[in-house]
Every structure is written in structure tokens, then in C-alpha cells.
Amino acid sequence: MKRNPHSVHGLAALTAALLLAALAGCKSQVGGDVMASVDGRKIYASDVQKYFENQTSSAENAPTGEQSTTLRLNILHELIDDEILMRRAEKLGLLATDEEVDRKYGEIKSPYTQEEFDKRLKEKKLTAPDFKRDLRRSLTVEKVINKEVTSKINVSDQDITDYYNAHKAEFNLIEPQYHLAQIFVTPTPNPQAHNQNNKAQNEPDAPTAWRVARTSRRWP
Numbered sequence: 363m364k365r366n367p368h369s370v371h372g373l374a375a376l377t378a379a380l381l382l383a384a385l386a387g388c389k390s391q392v393g394g395d396v397m398a399s400v401d402g403r404k405i406y407a408s409d410v411q412k413y414f415e416n417q418t419s420s421a422e423n424a425p426t427g428e429q430s431t432t433l434r435l436n437i438l439h440e441l442i443d444d445e446i447l448m449r450r451a452e453k454l455g456l457l458a459t460d461e462e463v464d465r466k467y468g469e470i471k472s473p474y475t476q477e478e479f480d481k482r483l484k485e486k487k488l489t490a491p492d493f494k495r496d497l498r499r500s501l502t503v504e505k506v507i508n509k510e511v512t513s514k515i516n517v518s519d520q521d522i523t524d525y526y527n528a529h530k531a532e533f534n535l536i537e538p539q540y541h542l543a544q545i546f547v548t549p550t551p552n553p554q555a556h557n558q559n560n561k562a563q564n565e566p567d568a569p570t571a572w573r574v575a576r577t578s579r580r581w582p
Contacts, residue, residue: 397438400445405438413437415487444499451502456509458501466497 398405414434418424425433451457471479483493526533 398442400442401449403445403449405441405445409441410434410437412487412492413441419485419487444503447503447506448499450510451506454506454509456502456505458498458505462501463494463498466501467494470497 395407396404397407397410411434414430414437417433417437424430448457474482483490488496
């Protein structure tokens with residue numbers, strides 16, 4: 363799925379503006395187990411580690427060294443972004459309600475039995491409260507983005523036409539064409555088939571059916 367470039371730029375601008383405000387509102391120094399603080403709300407190393415284990419639980423080989431450090435930094439960045447948007451949601455009155463969280467939780471859980479769902483949570487190293495907390499965060503962030511970014515995007519038909527005319531070369535792609543030929547041989551006559559090979563029909567060792575397919579590729 364491709365994001366609308368206006369939405370991406372708007373989200374980046376919103377996050378940057380909120381980040382400056384949040385950092386200005388930080389009253390405590392980051393240190394010890396605290397990796398970041400957004401408007402007084404602390405993000406702990408244990409939080410980063412939990413999401414790190416969640417994202418790598420299904421990997422055959424857990425990332426190490428520089429890869430591990432990079433992934434942890436990316437997780438920290440995401441947690442900071444989410445915390446900024448959560449603070450914005452509080453001010454706008456857009457925090458996801460318990461009803462919304464429970465409804466979404468039920469939708470996700472519905473295809474599974476309780477045992478299957480608990481097993482999946484365990485595989486992801488999550489508890490039910492952890493999962494609901496993440497759902498609340500996700501639903502809240504979606505609300506903020508819809509109100510602050512998506513709702514303010516107005517792309518008219520003329521905008522689409524102008525963009526297409528300015529980027530026609532990008533849409534003028536040549537698609538490959540394929541021609542398939544197939545020969546199907548059976549040991550018994552087929553009244554609908556023409557030019558049948560009698561030798562193949564009468565050969566006692568002939569297979570019940572065999573198929574040869576030939577593919578040719580032509581570029582227009």
C-alpha cells in the first residue's frame with residue numbers, strides 16, 4: 363500500500379512540531395533505565411526490549427551487533443513518535459475509549475479459540491493487557507492523524523490531471539506479453555482432437571497422459 367505523499371509530509375511536519383513542544387516540556391533528565399522522556403512521560407529500556415523481543419521472536423537468527431542496535435533505536439524512535447501523538451490526542455480529546463479498544467480486540471481475537479489466541483500472544487511475548495494497551499495507542503494515533511493530517515488533504519480532480527500530465531512518462535510502461543502453446547497426448551483417441559499421433563496412441567508403454575508446454579516471450 364502506498365501512502366499519499368501529502369499525508370506523509372503532513373505527518374512528518376506534525377510529528378516534528380510536536381516533538382519540539384514535547385522536548386521543551388521535558389522536566390526530568392534521561393538516565394538509568396529511562397531512554398527518553400516526552401512531556402514528562404518516560405520511555406524505559408525495558409519497553410524497548412519488550413518490543414525488540416516481540417519483533418524478533420519469529421526470526422530464525424536474532425539480530426546482533428549493529429543490526430540489533432539499529433532495530434532498538436528504530437523502536438525507540440517509534441515509541442517517542444507515538445508518545446508525542448498520544449499527548450496531542452489528550453489535548454484534542456481523541457484518546458481511544460475502552461469500548462473502541464474492546465471492539466477492536468474482539469475483532470482480532472474472533473478467528474481464534476482462547477487457547478490459540480493465548481498461544482499467539484505468548485509467541486509474541488505479549489500479555490492481554492499489553493496487547494490492549496498497544497491497541498489503544500494504535501487507535502488513538504490513527505485518530506490524531508485522521509484529524510490533523512488526512513482530513514486536511516484535499517486533492518481535486520484537476521490536481522490529479524495536472525500530476526498525470528506532468529508525469530506521463532512514469533505511467534507509460536510496456537507490459538510483457540506471453541504466448542503459450544500446449545500439446546496434450548493421451549493413449550486413447552480424442553474425437554475433438556486433430557492430427558493425432560497413432561504411434562503414441564498404440565504404444566503399450568505410453569503414459570496415461572503427458573503434457574509439454576512451451577512458453578515464448580515477446581516484447582512489443
